[in-house]
Amino acid sequence: MKVEKKIRLYTDEEMDFARKEDEAFSNGFYEEKKYIMKIHPLRGLFLEVTSRCNAHCEHCGSSCGDFIPKDEISGDEIKKVLREIYDKNYNTSRIMLHVTGGEPLLRKDLFDLMKYAKALGFHWGITSNGMLIDEAMVSKMAEAKITSVSISIDGPKEIHESFRQVPGSWEKILKGIKLMQKIPSLQNLQVTTCVNKKNIDHLDEVYKVLRELGVTHWRIMEVDPIGRAKDNHDILLDPDQYVEMFNYIAKMQRENPDMDIVYGCGHFLGMDIEPVVRQRPFNCYTGVCIGCILSNGDIYVCPDVERRPEFVQGNIRKDSFTEVWETKFKPFRTMERTANEKCKKCKDWKLCMGDAFHTWDFDLNKPRFCHLENIQRYQKRVKKEDTKKAETKKTPAKKTTKKKK
Numbered sequence: 275m276k277v278e279k280k281i282r283l284y285t286d287e288e289m290d291f292a293r294k295e296d297e298a299f300s301n302g303f304y305e306e307k308k309y310i311m312k313i314h315p316l317r318g319l320f321l322e323v324t325s326r327c328n329a330h331c332e333h334c335g336s337s338c339g340d341f342i343p344k345d346e347i348s349g350d351e352i353k354k355v356l357r358e359i360y361d362k363n364y365n366t367s368r369i370m371l372h373v374t375g376g377e378p379l380l381r382k383d384l385f386d387l388m389k390y391a392k393a394l395g396f397h398w399g400i401t402s403n404g405m406l407i408d409e410a411m412v413s414k415m416a417e418a419k420i421t422s423v424s425i426s427i428d429g430p431k432e433i434h435e436s437f438r439q440v441p442g443s444w445e446k447i448l449k450g451i452k453l454m455q456k457i458p459s460l461q462n463l464q465v466t467t468c469v470n471k472k473n474i475d476h477l478d479e480v481y482k483v484l485r486e487l488g489v490t491h492w493r494i495m496e497v498d499p500i501g502r503a504k505d506n507h508d509i510l511l512d513p514d515q516y517v518e519m520f521n522y523i524a525k526m527q528r529e530n531p532d533m534d535i536v537y538g539c540g541h542f543l544g545m546d547i548e549p550v551v552r553q554r555p556f557n558c559y560t561g562v563c564i565g566c567i568l569s570n571g572d573i574y575v576c577p578d579v580e581r582r583p584e585f586v587q588g589n590i591r592k593d594s595f596t597e598v599w600e601t602k603f604k605p606f607r608t609m610e611r612t613a614n615e616k617c618k619k620c621k622d623w624k625l626c627m628g629d630a631f632h633t634w635d636f637d638l639n640k641p642r643f644c645h646l647e648n649i650q651r652y653q654k655r656v657k658k659e660d661t662k663k664a665e666t667k668k669t670p671a672k673k674t675t676k677k678k679k
């Protein structure tokens with residue numbers, strides 16, 4: 275991938291304005307966040323409908339694969355929770371159900387469940403590896419009036435298939451995307467690319483495929499060191515590569531105003547970059563507005579938060595979900611939840627608040643990531659290199675005159 279030396283592809287005035295706007299928004303949010311923590315309105319509910327999967331990706335944060343778990347929640351158990359949330363007068367029209375897995379399309383009753391959810395007023399969307407989408411699946415999606423799908427594509431054919439460890443899956447995915455484009459209710463068909471060492475130099479190839487397919491929503495994010503990726507240094511990006519990825523997103527956004535190319539979820543990047551790579555600066559709301567039901571019924575925070583028994587807040591088989599939502603999740607609903615010496619001293623603490631919980635080091639009580647640090651280090655180095663280059667240009671090397679023999 276061609277590396278841009280500067281992240282700022284916007285004019286200084288544009289950047290200044292965007293930064294101020296974001297800062298005002300985020301500063302306000304710090305105060306608002308205290309209030310939001312107090313009222314903790316449920317806005318996003320991850321439904322991990324299964325941990326079964328027909329792929330075996332090198333990076334899988336949920337360590338899923340081809341095994342049959344004994345304790346997978348039933349359709350009736352899921353319906354009971356949705357009904358309870360509705361009956362307790364939560365505003366279901368403001369709650370997004372993020373259906374995830376494993377591979378959610380492996381569940382035979384999925385669309386029945388989603389029809390039920392829709393009838394109760396929930397919005398819902400699926401993240402899928404796209405391998406099971408054929409004509410029959412698309413009919414079911416259309417019947418269930420699906421509105422939002424995100425399909426994972428992690429590189430051009432060879433890279434995607436080796437990374438996901440499923441030869442022959444690429445063509446199925448592309449065919450599936452073309453079929454889904456005909457679903458009348460589908461408003462948001464997005465492709466998600468998880469950037470890692472093996473595909474970072476091939477993002478342009480993915481872009482070309484998306485252009486050919488007519489996909490206009492592209493979410494780019496990095497592989498986080500969670501699940502199977504935790505210690506896999508063959509795939510985790512180096513500090514500079516993260517910055518190259520942000521440069522790439524910024525450049526692609528600038529060059530493709532007709533596409534929605536964003537940095538997805540993830541991490542706080544500092545106010546030089548936040549306004550360039552997405553609409554709103556990042557803040558982690560797990561356990562505050564975001565909850566999750568894991569495939570064994572455990573009531574959890576976000577599925578990407580390290581699975582630790584002490585974070586399980588209850589189980590839908592024995593506990594009332596809404597009671598748990600109202601009374602538990604205490605460690606996640608305090609402004610001090612990510613306070614640590616380093617972050618508290620940071621000038622961006624009020625904006626970032628210790629970054630994301632899904633990459634929090636719970637043993638050392640500090641974030642595993644500080645992208646801002648990486649970015650600043652990178653920018654400093656580039657500036658130094660530029661100054662050095664400019665100086666060498668100004669003072670051309672002295673000519674050496676040949677001595678006469």
Ligand SMILES: C[S@@+](CC[C@H](N)C(=O)[O-])C[C@H]1O[C@@H](n2cnc3c(N)ncnc32)[C@H](O)[C@@H]1O
Pocket residue numbers: 327333334335336374375376377378401402403404424425426466468495496497498499500501503
């Ligand atoms: C856990 S998967 C479940 C849905 C589906 N099986 C799929 O792969 O799209 C949801 C999303 O998480 C992403 N993901 C998996 N492991 C990750 C990791 N270690 N870091 C960041 N994203 C990850 C996947 O690439 C996918 O886009």
Ligand code: SF4
Pocket residue numbers: 327328329330331333334335336337338339375376377403438
């Ligand atoms: S990332 Fe998705 S497709 Fe890959 S193993 Fe995990 S759940 Fe399956």
Ligand code: SF4
Pocket residue numbers: 542616617618620621622623626627628629641643644645646647
């Ligand atoms: S030091 Fe902490 S609070 Fe500051 S930007 Fe880094 S992760 Fe965020």
